[in-house]
Amino acid sequence: MPTVRSSAMRTVYIRERSFHSPVSLARTLGIGLDDADRYIALLCAHGVLRLRTGDEPKEYDPLGESAPRGTYQFVYVGLALVESVCIVVYPKYLPEIDPKRPDDATCAAMSQVFRVLRKSGGSYASIAAATEEGMGANDRLALMLSLLEMYDEYGVYSNYVRTIADNGSGNISWERTIAANLPFVRDGRPIYFDYKTVETDADASDFVTRLHRAVLTECSRFMQESGLAQLLALDEVWLSDSSVADFGDADFVAYRLERERAVQFVTWKQDVIDLLVRYVRDEGMSATSDAPLCLGTSSFHHVWETACKVAFGDVLAVRLGELGIELAPPFAGMAEKRLIDVIPRPEWAALGAGEERACGEVATLIPDIVTVRGAGGRAAAGGGTFAILDAKYYTPLLGERVGGVPGVESVTKQFLYQAAYRDFVLAHGFSRVVNAFLVPSCGDAVEHLGRVRFPGVIAAEEPPFSNEVELYALPAEAVFDAYVGGRELDAARLAEVVG
Incomplete structure (x- = not known):
């Protein structure tokens, strides 16, 4: 059966995108150099660390930092439990802190990050299972979280x-x-x-009920002792003084569970029994007892993009007839079309036998976020704003040296998105087009960082169109709060970006 790790768990906070040599990582984690080499191999295998080759794009790096070739960089947000060390990797937009003495602001930010990850992933268990190798190496953590989450939803198994x-x-x-x-x-x-x-x-004496209580208590004890309960905002579950080992050896317990499974027809109870069988059999877990238990993602930029879509009320997938504006020609008969369908597509043609033959449709431009605003409400033509926004999980540096900013391709695309919606904007009398990049910050206010132009390549535009792409830093806490709550940002913050 799975064993709960020692309560002597140490927690170390490390900034995302920070880079380390084996020596510096050993010093940060408080371990020996041999252990550091082993930790690096384990964390690289699970997508937490990545070897820097010197060919990576500079736009993703933290402010002012340049990772030497041959070092290892944390490309992950979340936590990884390796033996007696809990490594918490906090987002790169937060200021760097003492690894062993995190401040209250960073701890609160990480608690919010885990709530955001839970919403984006559907559950903590599904996030834990989403390692590069699937369920295998991370099975124990995913299993315990599944049991606790099902208890939170359905309660204790009972006959x-x-x-x-x-x-x-x-x-x-x-x-x-x-x-x-x-x-x-x-x-x-x-x-x-x-x-x-x-x-x-x-039937309080039912075997499965008593076993379920003991397993839940053991899982909760692990979460409390490892520090995960506080990070994940998990309530303590204390339902039994019995040890799972008190119920017999793994084969006997699995036999009793499988007998119960054969006569149980309630779906959630079947799922609980299946989880308990895996828990007591320790399937696929004994061989990976030294593998890190990971809960997080190496694609936090996708989480930021999704959060910004919700916070800014993205309408790309909304039908034109539901935008709240009176459709004008040539869009009057397109009420069932979506705003994304308005964008033209490239037209390919095949040549042969002295003639040109049209090919089928191909993929087209897809903006991150499009939202329409106006004085008459959420969407209004005539005096309204048409905003084309691109969420970028970057840490910009603008000054004598420019770094951590969207590349030429991203800048060019923003102007192309504007051109793609030209007819729609003009037909409906929008008075302003906003073109902007959105990056996260640890502040509590929207900050207008700068703008980018592309003269000589992108033709100058007349109002209502924009000749610049603005760069805004958004308070990540507010954006994530809106995302978790399934609502838009407050009107004052929205107005600072889209008017």
């Missing part, structure tokens, strides 16, 4: 015992009452002074 009682509090069984009791007849109507009732009680 119910139905009994017949005399004059009980349950529903009256008239069939049994009539068969067992003589009535008193009054005015031709039978009256029963005693009646039989059906009582339904949870």
Whole structure:
């Protein structure tokens, strides 16, 4: 059966995109150099660390940092438990802190990050399972989180015992009452002074119920002792003083569980039994006892993009008839089309036999976020704003040296998106087009960092179109709060970007 790790767990906070040599990592984690080499191999295998070759794009690096070739960089946000060390990798937009003494702001930010990851992944268990190797090496953490999350939703596994009682509090069984009791007849109507009732009680002594309680308690104890409970905002679960080992060896316990599974037809209870069987059999877990338990993602930029879509009310997939504006020609008959469908597609043609033949449709431009705003409400033509936004998980540096900014391809695409919506903007009388990049910050206010132009390549535009792509730093805490709550940013912050 799985064993709970030692309670002597040390937590170390490391900034995403920071780079390390074996020596510096050993010093940061408080381990020996041999252990550091082993940790590096394990973390690289699970996508937490990546070897720098010197060919990576500079736009992703933290402010002012340049990773020497041959070092290892944390390309991950989340946590990784390696033996007695819990490595918490916090997002790169947060300021660097003492690895062993994190401040309250960073701890609070990480708690929010895990809530965001849970929402984007559907559950903590699914995030834990999403390692580069699938469920295998990370099976234990995913399994424990699955059990705790199912308990949070459904409670403890229980079987119910139905009994017949005399004059009980349950529903009256008239069939049994009539068969067992003589009535008193009054005015031709039978009256029963005693009646039989059906009582339904949870069978607290049921084997699976008691085992489930013990397993949940053991999983919760692991979360508490490892520090994961605080990070993941998991409540303590204390349901049993029994050890899982008290129920017998793995084969006997699995046999009892499989017998129960054969007569159980409630889906969630079947799922719980399946999880318990895996837990007691330790399937695929013993051989990987030294593998890190990971909960996080190496694609946090996707999380930022998704959060910005929600926070800014992206309408790319909204039908034109639902935008809240009166459609004008040539879009008047396109109410069922989506805003993404308005963008033209490249037209390829094949040549042969002296003639040109049109080919089928190909992929086209797809902006990150499009939102329409106006004084008359969420969307309004005539005086409204048409905003084309691109969420970038970058840490920009603008000054004598430019770094951590979107590349030429990203800048060019923003102007192409504007051109793609030209007819729609003009037809509906929008008075302003906003073209902007959105990056995260640890501040509490929207900050207008700068803008980029591309003269000589991108032709100058007349109002309402823009000749610049603006760069805004958004308070990540506010954006993620909006995302977790399934709502848009507050009106004041939205107005600073899209008017």
